[in-house]
Amino acid sequence: MSHYSTVKTEIRNIRALEVAVKQLELILIENGICRGYTEQQNMKADYVIQLKGPYDVALNKQSNGTYDLQTDWWAGHVEREIGKNAGRLMQEYNIGVVTMEARRQGQTVIRREASDGTIKLRVQVRR
Numbered sequence: 001m002s003h004y005s006t007v008k009t010e011i012r013n014i015r016a017l018e019v020a021v022k023q024l025e026l027i028l029i030e031n032g033i034c035r036g037y038t039e040q041q042n043m044k045a046d047y048v049i050q051l052k053g054p055y056d057v058a059l060n061k062q063s064n065g066t067y068d069l070q071t072d073w074w075a076g077h078v079e080r081e082i083g084k085n086a087g088r089l090m091q092e093y094n095i096g097v098v099t100m101e102a103r104r105q106g107q108t109v110i111r112r113e114a115s116d117g118t119i120k121l122r123v124q125v126r127r
Contacts, residue, residue, distance in 0.1 A: 003037070003041075003072065004036060004041070004043070004058075004070045004071060004072055005070070005071065005072070005073055006068050006069065006070050007068065007069040007070075007071075007085060007086050008066075008068055009066060009067060009068060009069055009086070009090065010066055011059065011066055011067040011069075011090075011093060012065055012066055012067070013093075013096070013097055013100070014047070015096075015100065016093055016096035016097045016100055017047070017059075017067075017093055017096070019092070019093075019096035019099075019100075020089055020092035020093040020095070020096050021049055021089075021092075023092045023095075023096075024081065024082065024088065024089065024092060026049055026050060026051060026052070026081065026082075027049070027050040028047055028048070028049055028050075029047065029048045029049075029050055030046070030047055031044070031045075031046065031047075032044075032045060032047065032048030032050070032056075033045075033048065034048045034055075034056040034057065034058035034070070034071075035054065035055055035056045036055060036072050037055070037072050037074065041072070043058055043070070045058035045059060045060050045070070046059055046060050046061050046067070047059040047067070049082070049089075051077070051078060051081045051082075052081060053077035053078070053080070053081060054077055055071060055072045055074075055077050055078055056071070057069050057070070057071040057078065057082065057086075057089075058070040058071065069086055069089075091119065095111070095119060095121060098121060098123075099111075099121070102123045106125075106126050107123050107124060107125050107126060108123070108124045108126060109121055109122070109123055109124075110122040110124070
């Protein structure tokens with residue numbers, strides 16, 4: 001039987017999350033309904049990452065200001081879109097946080113992605 005599992009994260013910046021979700025070609029919905037294994041398992045969430053497969057990812061704000069991820073990992077549907085244990089999503093989120101902070105400080109960010117999936121950021125100070 002399928003069920004939701006929770007992944008603790010350090011997601012705090014919804015704007016950076018929006019950038020990450022867009023980079024993965026997914027959709028972020030505020031105050032949405034997260035799809036689960038059955039309609040009875042659907043849940044309301046502060047934010048929902050709408051996936052292309054049968055399940056979504058719910059994000060609910062915790063008392064410490066972070067957002068936990070809740071999803072049904074059954075059959076690899078979610079993993080294919082956001083990575084194992086949300087690894088691709090978190091990578092894109094962290095890139096978004098770094099890029100936004102660098103730009104806020106007046107710096108330029110250049111992103112390079114290697115064929116093996118490695119992403120390198122080069123931050124240049126504007127003079």
